[in-house]
Amino acid sequence: MLMGLFNHWVVIALMMIGLYIVIAHGNLIKKIVGLTLFQTSVFIFYISMAKVNGGTAPILADDITQYSNPLPHVLILTAIVVGIATTALALSLVVRIKETYGSIEEENIQHQDNQSLEQSNSKKASTAPKDSKQENQA
């Protein structure tokens, strides 16, 4: 059982490491790295499911009868290229966040957001009574 399920367990370990990085780390680049680990673990899962003992690569040749399953290969082949394209999109968002906030640490960004929210709230609070006073004077 240990040998038969070893691949699946390694996939789960890699997936959980990726998930842990996404949850516990505040750095946005590190989070994207975690997502990449998670993604690659799924690739490994699909490809190891496609393997047949004694089979070879799914390219037809005359004296070969046993092939590995080609379908997961097709799915993962396209998924890898789509994955890098979406990762690039995430990275470009990180670059824009860095330009706007001057930081890519989640806590700093949250802190700045809270501050600007408080400022806008206090502005509203301070402008609201003024308006009512002006109305009274009028």
Place this chain on the structure above:
Amino acid sequence: MINIVILTLLVVIAIAIIRMKDLFAVVMLLGIYGLLSASFFVAMDAVDVAFTEAAVGAGISTLLMLVVISMTGRREITTRHKPLSALLVVAITGFLLIYGTLDMPYFGAADAPIHGHVAPRYINDSMQEIGVPNIVTSVLASYRAFDTFGEVVVIFTAGIGVLALLSVARRPEDPEQITVINDSMHKQHLVIRIVVKILIPFILLFALYVQFHGDFGPGGGFQAGVIFAAAIILYTMLFGLSTARTVINQSFIRLTAAIGVLVYGSVGLATLLSGGNFFDYDVLVNDPIAGQHLGILFIELGVGCTVAAVMIIIFFSFAARREIQLNNKNKESSSC
């Protein structure tokens, strides 16, 4: 046996990635991780996938991440949010997943459910129906061509997204400053530059080989596009963005990305107009096998164009953004 060694190494690298604070080291480890998983895919008979992962995981994604950390800084600040509760969530999820695997068919079992359904048909009949030895290519470009069309459109859309987020209105650039940056780069990497200059024609030629030999061996549009883009990106890294932009016109490369999707879609339309189903190449020419060959050729060409162009667009956008940031910094420091 070899796969157990590789998988153990992958786990070790992943744990090292958690512990590293230096993002540069993290990115390098991720490159090694990509290369190792590519070798794992070779051991699992997935040669086409290994090809793609080697070019993407070890090549392009590492370079992209390096460019980004050169803009955003390479230190990770050490605070972690509630590592204990995160660990708890991860442990429970992992335990449930492991419990789920107990019912799974063992690794390499030939009678697993996944090997039923359509897979035997692909393996037994694809030679008569498609006439292409590489089953992965015939599934990718013919049986599941509609699916692949969706993937290509997603890649194209991601490219547009990166352009929308990072492209800047072209301002009159200060040519002197840019040449200063480039000159310093050239003096530093003389050996690499000469070696790369010799290598680039071979990389491009290999990309074309992978593109057009994909029917018979491992390869196809996705792999060829990524390898082609990797050569251009290598050139850009060493010779500067402005030099690369004189070699490859910016608007030309954007046009290529769109034309690739257009070629792909047009093949589907052509099959519809000839009276077949969407992407049913049998009706393109009188002989079904010749029709399949023609359809696969055009589709792989469309995929190759779009993938290569989008990867180059993405890298150019990041590099241009970085150059502008550097210029702004230089101006600020000179004005101070």
